[in-house]
Amino acid sequence: MSADLLLRRQIGLCAAGFGAMLNLYACQPILPDLQRAFGVSPARAALTVTATAAAVALVAPVAGAVSDAFGRKPTIVAALVLVAVPSLACTLAPNLDILVGLRFLQGLFMPAAFAACLAYASEEWPAALRGRATTLYVTANIVGGFLGRVIGGVAAEWGDWHLAFLALGLVNLLAALVVAALLPRSTAAPATTPFGTALAAMPRHLGNPALLSAFTVGFAVLFCLVGVFTYVNYHLAAPPFGLSAADLSWLFGTYLVGVAILPLSGRWIDRLGPRRTILLSLAGSALGAGLALAPSLWVIAPALVLVCFGAFVCQAAATAFVGRSASHHRSAAAGLYLGFYYAGGAAGAFLPGFAFARLGWPGCVALVLVVEAAAALLVWSAWREPAPDLRLA
Structure with missing residues (x-):
């Protein structure tokens, strides 16, 4: 594996892991703002977190079949874009119910990115380096989860909760562009079931x-x-x-x-x-x-x-x-x-x-x-x- 190819895979996988986790729990620091904006209880406002995680839970058991069918890189890019679009739509949500529905929609697309990234890490690196590749991906997940909350919280502080979702959607689109531009296509045929x-x-x-x-x-x-x-x-x-x-x-x-x-x-x-x-x-x-x-x-x-x-x-x-x-x-x-x-x-x-x-x-x-x-x-x-x-x- 050439140094240039390895670097492109590393950057692409990091961008994929970052973008896949960016939105999952990004609402947490703005929950008090959402509670005040919609005049609801803490548990009702927290449905913006519950809905996304529930959707991930529903789709996760079968997500691997999606990347087997469509390929690792196309699945990752499509999933990141399809997570970004509902985030941008959240800025127009007129009430909490629609906001929760859009957050549920985001969660439906996240597991495909998770499964495709892990499969890519196990298939495209030499056996001796697969552990490092997986650790790199999980580390990018953690950083993405952290920065998603920071981006949401800081954007809400500068503007309001609408700006938080706008910023998160744009960053997710940027991650998708990096993956599309840098992550090499799979060279290994997936072991399908x-x-x-x-x-x-x-x-x-x-x-x-x-x-x-x-x-x-x-x-x-x-x-x-x-x-x-x-x-x-x-x-x-x-x-x-x-x-x-x-x-x-x-x-x-x-x-x-x-x-x-x-x-x-x-x-x-x-x-x-x-x-x-x-x-x-x-x-x-x-x-x-x-x-x-x-x-x-x-x-x-x-x-x-x-x-x-x-x-x-x-x-x-x-x-x-x-x-x-x-x-x-x-x-x-x-x-x-x-x-x-x-x-x-x-x-x-x-x-x-x-x-x-x-x-x-x-x-x-x-x-x-x-x-x-x-x-x-x-x-x-x-x-x-x-x-x-x-x-x-």
Whole structure:
């Protein structure tokens, strides 16, 4: 592989990963603005996050078949453009219901980009470099998720929520242009699985207790992460903190901890096993959630780092468990895991709103701690026996 070709692949894949994640949770720092603009409850405003994550959860299990049918690069470019168009249309939304519908539409196109990017990384790099390519893509995802929130928050501070969606849509179009211009077309023929065969494998995966427990843990992990990072915005926008949308957006810099953790988490999983790793990570995340109840921003910010730390390592451990526990149709198992994972994100953006409405931020944190405790109990009991080719204890 020539240096020029490698550089084009790296830049193109980074732009794809960045653009794929840019809009998913970009509404979080502007939720208080949306709540005031439409005169709705926190949970109703948070539907702008729930709708997108729910759409991703619905489509994720079958997204891989799309890139197999249309090719990796065309799928990525089309998906990024089709995510950008509803974002631009959001600037014209006359009410919250239409805004939520457009956000749902965005989520329908994101999984195709996720699946195509991961497949491209595994097919177009030499075997010895595929791990680095995947890490590069996931890192671009994390940066895209962070900057999506920053772009939305800062744009809303300069103008209002309309400008936030306009800026996000334009940046997504720019990412699509970079991918179209720089990412080389696939040279490897994808290893395809008939669509009907992949669908037929899903009930068998759901009947596997070990896999079902991992899917449930994935649901719980993103439920807690999104629950904390959605409702902490309402908490910090209110007195005594009174943070603006731009201020809130920078709090999501805690997500960048994932960039540092990714290279380390694999070593921990290999050394401790997924079971021990995820139990320790859930404990760390729970500690962070508890510390986020402190009355000082100087404590809350590091607490959010700890919540992210635990969630990212949990995600890595659960993904590794799925990959090693599925004895057949691993892509179908991975798709199901992503479906459960993003369903957890959709639920985490909405359900804690009821606890927040009744008990405020402490009620939201209490619900998160209950879900994390339930996930830990499930891992402790269901993951005790070793999965194929892996010692869990």
